[in-house]
Amino acid sequence: MTAVATSVEGFRRQAPRPARLLLHAFLALVSLGWLAPLALAVYASLRPYHETAEDGYFSLPRTLTLHYYASAWRDAELTKYFLNSLLIAVPGVVLTLFLASFVAFAITRVRLRFGVPLLVLFTAGNLLPPQIIVVPLYELFKRVPLPASMSDSLTLYDSYWGVIAIHVAFQTGFCVFVLANYMRTVPYEITEAARVDGAGVWLQYWRVILPLCRPALAALGTLEFTWMYNDFLWALVLMSTGDKMPVTSALNNLRGQFFTDYNLLAAGAVIVALPTMVVFFALQRQFIAGLTLGSSKG
Template sequence: MGKRTTTNIILQIALLLIALAWLFPLLWGIVNSFRDYTYTVEHGYFSLGGFTLDNWADAWVQGGFSSSLVNSAIITVIAVVATLALSTCMAFVLARFSFRFTLAMLAFFVSANLLPPQALLVPIFRMFGAIPLPGFLSDSGSLLNTHAAVILINVAFQTGFCTFVLTNYMKAIPAAIYESAEVDGASVWRQFWQMTVPLCRTPLAALATLQTAWIYNEFFWATQLMQSGDRFPVTSSLNNLKGAFFIDYNLLSAGSLIAAIPILLLFFVLQRHFVSGLTMGATKG
C-alpha cells in the first residue's frame, strides 16, 4: 500500500507539472495582454507591473475584429453546412450500396487530408487567381480575397474526413431497417432523409462541433488566399497587429485572445459534442 501511494503521488505531481508546462504559454499570453509594451521593454517580460487595458482596445481597432469576426462566422457556417451536406450524401452512397470501387473512392476522399497544404499552395493560388469574378464580389477581380476561396478550400479538405467517419457509422446501421423500408415502398431518398440522417444526429453534431473549431481556427489558407480587402477572417486579421520592423507581442497576445474567445465559448457550450467527436469509434455500440 505504501509503494502504491508513493507511486500515485509521484504520478499526480508529474501530471500537474505537465499541465502547468502546457498551460504556461496561454497563461503568460493572458498576463502580457494586460501589460504595456514600453514597460516590458524597460523592465523585461518577467517583471511585474505596467498593467493596462489599452492593448485590448487597440487590438480590437487595429485588427478590425468588428468585421473580421463576422467574416469568420460567415465562412465557418457556410463551410460547415456544405461539408456536412456533401459528406453525408457521399457516406450514404458508400455505406448503403456495394460496387467495385467503393473502397477506392473512400481512399480517394481521405487522401486529400494526407497532402501537405504547402505542396498545393502555388497551383491553387494560380487557379483561384485565374477565375474571374465581378468587382462587387471580389476586390481583386478573381476568386482570391473572397469568402468563397476560403470556403471552397475548407470544404475540399474537410469533406474527406467527414465522409470517412460517417461511412463507418452508417455501415453499423442494421441492413434490416433498409430492407423493411424497401418492402414498405420507401424510395432511396426517403431512406436517406427520413431514416439515415435522423440516426446520424450524434456523429453529425460531433462533426459539426469539431469542424466549426477547425475551420474557424484555420490559419494557413485564410492567410494566403486573403491578403487584402475588408473580407479578412479573424485569423488573417491578426497580421494587421504586426509592425514592419518590430512586433508588439503584448498587443498580439490581446488580439489572439480576442480571436480565441468565440471558439472557447463554443467549446464550453458544446463540450459534450467535442468529447463525442474525439471518442467517436473508440467503443462499439
C-alpha cells in the first residue's frame, strides 16, 4: 500500500497543471506566428510565379524547383554584398563588445565615483530614436575628414567606418547595461585575489572577468550581429556608392521597374537570412546560457 501511495503521489506531482499547459499552448502559438512568414517565404521561393499567380500562395504545389535561388544569387550579385555586410557587422560586433565589456568592468569592478550615473547615461542612450538624428548625422559625417586610404570620399560619409561607428555608438549602451548586471553577479573575491597576486586592471579584465562573461558575450554577440547585419537605415543614409551597400539593399536589385517576381524576391530574402541563422545555431548553446543567466541559484 505504501508503494502504491508513493507512486500515486509522484504521478500527481508530475502531472502538468492547467496553467502550465495554457502557457505552453500560448508559447507554441507565438512560435508558429513568428515562423509562419519564414515558412511562407520558403514555400513561395520553391514555386514558379505563374503557378502562384493562378492558384494563390496557399494552394498545393504542382512544381517545386530551386531555380529561383540560383537566379537570386546571380541577379542580385549577393557574393559582393555579403562581403560588404560582413565588413560592417563583424568589426562592429567586436568593437561594441570590447568597449561595452571594458566600460561595464570599470563601473562594477573599479568602483568609480560616478559609476551608477554613468550606467544610467549609457542605458538612457538606447531610449533615443535613431530617426530623429538622421539629418544631423548626415551633415556631420560629410564634414568629418578621413585620409584617402580610409575613404574614397575623403570624409566619414560614404565609408564603412561611418556605418560601423554609428552601430557601435547605438549598441554600446545596451551591451553595457547587460554586461554590468552580469558582472555584478561575479564575486568580488575573485578580482581581489587576482589583485593580491599582482594582477593589474588589464589582467583582471582580460584574464579573470572576461572569460567568466563568455555566455553573456555570446548571447550579445548573436543579437548584435543580427541587428547590424539586418540594418538598412544607416547604410541607406550614410552611403551613396551602390557597390558599398550591405546585402539588405541587394534585394532591391531583384525588383523590376514595372513588374516584381515576389517568388524570386522570397528566394533572395531566404538566402540573405541564412548567415544570421548560421550564427545563431553555431552559438545556440552559449546564447541560451546567456538568456538564462540568473534564473537559478546555487
